Amino acid sequence: MKKIDVTIGIDIGGTNTAFGILDRKGKFYGEGNISTNKHKDIKDYVIELCSTIKDTVLNINEEVNLIGIGIGAPNANFHSGCIEQAANLRWKGIIPLCELVKVHFPETKVLMTNDANAAALGEMVYGGAKNIKDFIMITLGTGVGSGFVSKGNLIYGHDGFAGEIGHIIVIPEGRECGCGRRGCLETYASATGVVRSAYEMMSIYNHPSELRAIPNNKLNSKIIYEAALKGDKIALLTFDYTAKILGIALANAVAITSPKAIFLMGGLAKSGDFLIKPTKKYMEEHILYLYKNKVKILPSQLTKNVAILGAASLIWNDIQNNY
């Protein structure tokens, strides 16, 4: 009987590491997770991760053929296979993770990239970009990440760190950003940026709003979304402002890679018509005539196990490009 080709997708988050064993169609044959920050020594973490994976593989009833391991991790460098200076992980400096994993899987291809790039690949392999060769993936979470795909290939850049649309300066001398600069897209179009915008709207306008009763350190994007659903004017102005900044940034990004579609993913992307519709409107208003009415803005078609699907897609995409 023919063995089933499977890949392993590993999603390394700040607290939890999840993995899945899946085939090209996205069917899972096993999954599991371990704590990311239990081990002080990265080698102990890798030992626990790899032995948990091996146990899970042994428990699969079907005959499977492991063709690769894909990893999505913060600050991951595709070219070097290293995690570099990740602020949210306990291991500092440069961590040669692919090399460490290969010690336990010497015969297996191991590839790694950051979560936004993995999301772009996941959309291409399993989601709404199956037939799209030129697109941009934007992840709107606590921060803003992105993956740019050209002719079916992720743009990694010379150093493996391309695709940081969240750190394009959209308002010169604007809001302070965690990166040490000011006015980055991330300070406006992320879940935390939306909270900052709600306060800006409260400072400019006099509309009564239930948001005025919530202190700065308690407000979040979900509360603003729920207020918008009820017609709260400050909440509506907040989304409109967010969409305007995001729409202009996307119009600029389009002038560089001319994508057929832009996918939005992450918590804030779930704000639906409060965000996607006006973002499209503002993008069209500010886009160069060459690109008018050509670029779709779409919600990601991936809803479950997004990060694992994305990490596994690193391998499927690599196979497709090399054979």
Added chain:
Amino acid sequence: MKKIDVTIGIDIGGTNTAFGILDRKGKFYGEGNISTNKHKDIKDYVIELCSTIKDTVLNINEEVNLIGIGIGAPNANFHSGCIEQAANLRWKGIIPLCELVKVHFPETKVLMTNDANAAALGEMVYGGAKNIKDFIMITLGTGVGSGFVSKGNLIYGHDGFAGEIGHIIVIPEGRECGCGRRGCLETYASATGVVRSAYEMMSIYNHPSELRAIPNNKLNSKIIYEAALKGDKIALLTFDYTAKILGIALANAVAITSPKAIFLMGGLAKSGDFLIKPTKKYMEEHILYLYKNKVKILPSQLTKNVAILGAASLIWNDIQNNY
């Protein structure tokens, strides 16, 4: 005797069309030119162009093997082989130029792209980017053009029109641009943008300046450059302002494609230390920490026949990618 492989590079400008017949090393075996706007009917233009080329080929003493024709033209679409809505040519609408040329050269590969993309390919094949796989070419002329190269491939986008950095909005609600919008990079960092900046500097500062004696419709970037050489404060402030706007725009572009180098070409790029040095300084000041001190800003290494070399490079690059 083995025939010498040659390509033909054709540069279509608003008034003049120049071509050259050259080998992979850039040695010319023939060249010529015709008027671009003499013929009302595009077919008559193509007939004159192709017969002039054929005559030139017949006059070559060496035995040559023509492997392709590359064309650089305004508003050229690589995917379709058409010139689309070019403002500076007398033929309106969509002109299927590659198809029309192929009527006269049915056995020969014919490719076309815009001049900035051709310049990027020329830099890769004949210039300073021979060993660089990820770079950006910026042409600073009357307008601002660009070509983005990722892993040795030009980024064309889904519609063939990627790479319009000149139309990224750098100052929201800023200067009026020929494209109908406001605040595009082109309105600041081009030869015409520099003239506008000189007037802005004269409006802000009280420094005496020889530029104050020159009316708006007589001032040009060369006069400003010459004034800067003599230490004219308004001219120096003008270049500093130009470099600041360009440096910030480049810092943003780096966050998308993470190039190893950015090449500057065109009239304004010849302003040397008045432009390249401060542009590098401002880019580093405004760049995300991930990219700091990684990206070179370099003048183009092509000085002669740049547009013909670029057009011919379309074919050399295509061969390299396909065989």
